[in-house]
Amino acid sequence: MGNLNGKVALITGAASGIGRAIAERFIADGAQVVAGDISQEGLDNLRSEFGDRVATCLCDVTQEEDVANLAAYGIRTFEHIDIVVANAGAGTYGLITELPLTEWKRIIDLCLTGVFLTLKHGGAVISDGGSIINIASLNAIQPSQGMSAYCAAKAGVSMLTQVAAMELGSRGVRVNTIAPGLVETNATSGMFSVPVIIEEFKENATLGRFAQPNEIASVASFLASDESSYMSASFVSVDGGGNTGRYPNLPKAFSQIS
Numbered sequence: 001m002g003n004l005n006g007k008v009a010l011i012t013g014a015a016s017g018i019g020r021a022i023a024e025r026f027i028a029d030g031a032q033v034v035a036g037d038i039s040q041e042g043l044d045n046l047r048s049e050f051g052d053r054v055a056t057c058l059c060d061v062t063q064e065e066d067v068a069n070l071a072a073y074g075i076r077t078f079e080h081i082d083i084v085v086a087n088a089g090a091g092t093y094g095l096i097t098e099l100p101l102t103e104w105k106r107i108i109d110l111c112l113t114g115v116f117l118t119l120k121h122g123g124a125v126i127s128d129g130g131s132i133i134n135i136a137s138l139n140a141i142q143p144s145q146g147m148s149a150y151c152a153a154k155a156g157v158s159m160l161t162q163v164a165a166m167e168l169g170s171r172g173v174r175v176n177t178i179a180p181g182l183v184e185t186n187a188t189s190g191m192f193s194v195p196v197i198i199e200e201f202k203e204n205a206t207l208g209r210f211a212q213p214n215e216i217a218s219v220a221s222f223l224a225s226d227e228s229s230y231m232s233a234s235f236v237s238v239d240g241g242g243n244t245g246r247y248p249n250l251p252k253a254f255s256q257i258s
């Protein structure tokens with residue numbers, strides 16, 4: 001029993017990393033979770049660990065039908081949805097002059113349009129007084145060479161949060177952004193294989209370290225709960241103070257290893 005007791009949370013990209021940590025934390029806090037992801041294996045793992053506390057559904061957030069289906073499935077299963085976390089996302093690397101248009105579109109589709117679709121269909125069914133959390137990134141406010149699509153998409157998520165907060169506020173629905181810094185997950189394994197990138201990030205973060213997924217999940221738990229009842233349209237940095245510095249120089253780091 002915890003501060004999300006009796007609530008139902010829909011989470012995209014829930015099978016791994018930050019999304020999975022949020023699912024685990026919400027369940028520990030008393031919620032039931034509707035988990036969407038493109039990884040059947042990851043969803044099966046969630047189901048075998050948490051049983052009836054979690055309902056899983058294959059969902060590609062770039063496909064409107066999938067996202068609509070996830071929301072409908074959540075309502076059919078648990079009768080209400082009180083929390084929505086638009087978490088699914090991934091990065092890519094490539095300088096603007098070299099980045100294929102297909103790769104730009106893939107990241108914008110996943111990181112920005114995916115959040116729009118989750119807001120659209122999650123926002124349509126969420127209970128009055130609910131809480132929506134969009135996972136952006138430190139890169140929404142801190143540029144990184146080689147990450148144009150990701151930075152632009154995440155900056156877009158921050159603005160989308162504010163617009164959604166305005167549109168849904170009359171129903172008491174709160175919409176906030178969490179902006180993680182460097183977190184050790186599958187998504188960042190490429191960065192972790194280049195020690196200089198990690199060292200540079202640590203130097204730039206005031207806390208001198210990177211994060212584990214549960215450190216993002218605890219902030220999500222707060223924003224999902226009534227403890228944050230007067231917070232909406234907020235941009236919450238969870239980056240160990242990384243926003244005070246500058247992002248690691250990725251082209252330099254990658255040129256040193258090639």
Ligand SMILES: NC(=O)c1ccc[n+]([C@@H]2O[C@H](COP(=O)([O-])OP(=O)(O)OC[C@H]3O[C@@H](n4cnc5c(N)ncnc54)[C@H](O)[C@@H]3O)[C@@H](O)[C@H]2O)c1
Nearest residue numbers: 013015016017018038060061088089137182183185186187
């Ligand atoms: N790890 C970091 O350092 C970091 C920092 C800032 C922001 N973020 C953001 O946090 C979020 C989660 O990232 P993570 O590090 O946990 O990554 P991760 O790779 O560990 O997990 C991402 C999950 O999303 C799923 N996914 C991928 N494409 C999908 C799609 N089209 N539809 C539905 N699910 C899909 C994957 O299968 C995976 O389960 C992302 O939005 C990411 O941009 C991560």
